[in-house]
Amino acid sequence: MVPASVRLYRPEDRDRIRRICYLTGYMGEPVDWYWRDERSFADMWSSYYTDAEPESLFVVERGGAVAGYLFGCLDSRRAWNPAWIGARQAVTRLCLARLGTAGVIWRTVADVAIGRLVGRPPVETPFFDQRWPSHLHINLLPEARGSGAGRALVDAWFDRLRTAGSPGCHLETLAENIRAIGFFEAVGFTRFGEPQAVPGERSRDGMRLHRQVMVRSIA
Numbered sequence: 001m002v003p004a005s006v007r008l009y010r011p012e013d014r015d016r017i018r019r020i021c022y023l024t025g026y027m028g029e030p031v032d033w034y035w036r037d038e039r040s041f042a043d044m045w046s047s048y049y050t051d052a053e054p055e056s057l058f059v060v061e062r063g064g065a066v067a068g069y070l071f072g073c074l075d076s077r078r079a080w081n082p083a084w085i086g087a088r089q090a091v092t093r094l095c096l097a098r099l100g101t102a103g104v105i106w107r108t109v110a111d112v113a114i115g116r117l118v119g120r121p122p123v124e125t126p127f128f129d130q131r132w133p134s135h136l137h138i139n140l141l142p143e144a145r146g147s148g149a150g151r152a153l154v155d156a157w158f159d160r161l162r163t164a165g166s167p168g169c170h171l172e173t174l175a176e177n178i179r180a181i182g183f184f185e186a187v188g189f190t191r192f193g194e195p196q197a198v199p200g201e202r203s204r205d206g207m208r209l210h211r212q213v214m215v216r217s218i219a
């Protein structure tokens with residue numbers, strides 16, 4: 001297997017990063033089956049990291065091409081909220097009226113409304129706790145998985161957290177993403193709190209999906 005090499009993000013990686021974000025955004029699979037608009041998806045989930053905090057973005061290269069990334073954020077209160085970016089694009093890119101995106105938006109509205117009616121506590125997202133103020137997202141293309149690249153990215157990120165003086169890092173994943181949870185536990189994260197149903201999100205067979213927070217303190 002070609003060894004993976006980790007390096008800091010460069011501006012010329014931006015398009016490739018946005019593409020990988022779209023190709024891996026559903027538990028490592030492409031998101032096109034439920035969100036057919038790459039630009040708005042990448043804006044929601046990658047623009048803060050490429051455009052506002054690139055010094056916390058690490059990429060992994062295989063055979064000279066970027067094959068994955070770790071998006072880091074030192075102080076999660078500064079990150080742009082994907083829900084607000086999505087709400088803006090629901091109007092400006094007409095996502096709320098287009099086939100391929102409208103379904104998720106209206107299902108989210110319905111889930112929130114029904115949750116309020118039945119008194120279900122809302123999901124507090126993005127998660128924040130000052131014990132783990134930093135956060136990460138990590139995604140590799142299939143060909144880059146299983147050879148140590150994920151651990152190398154997490155190691156690079158924790159070196160940066162130590163240097164920057166952060167006390168800890170959290171992440172939000174899906175409780176249904178069993179493989180990712182196994183990986184995060186292998187690299188030192190533990191589950192924090194109970195899984196909570198995420199408004200609007202469904203599996204391919206229509207089942208509700210649940211947010212799981214995981215945390216790791218700086219040793």
Ligand SMILES: CC(C)(COP(=O)(O)OP(=O)(O)OC[C@H]1O[C@@H](n2cnc3c(N)ncnc32)[C@H](O)[C@@H]1OP(=O)(O)O)[C@@H](O)C(=O)NCCC(=O)NCCS
Binds near residue numbers: 137141183
């Ligand atoms: C999750 C992901 C980042 C892991 O990266 P990776 O390069 O495949 O993982 P690594 O090869 O670096 O594995 C690191 C360690 O985790 C362990 N590990 C990986 N997957 C595991 C699993 N499902 N269960 C238990 N341990 C696991 C490995 O055995 C390895 O342990 P070791 O270093 O002690 O030998 C990558 O597979 C991926 O991008 N998946 C799809 C996208 C995704 O789900 N991202 C997370 C969204 S929140």
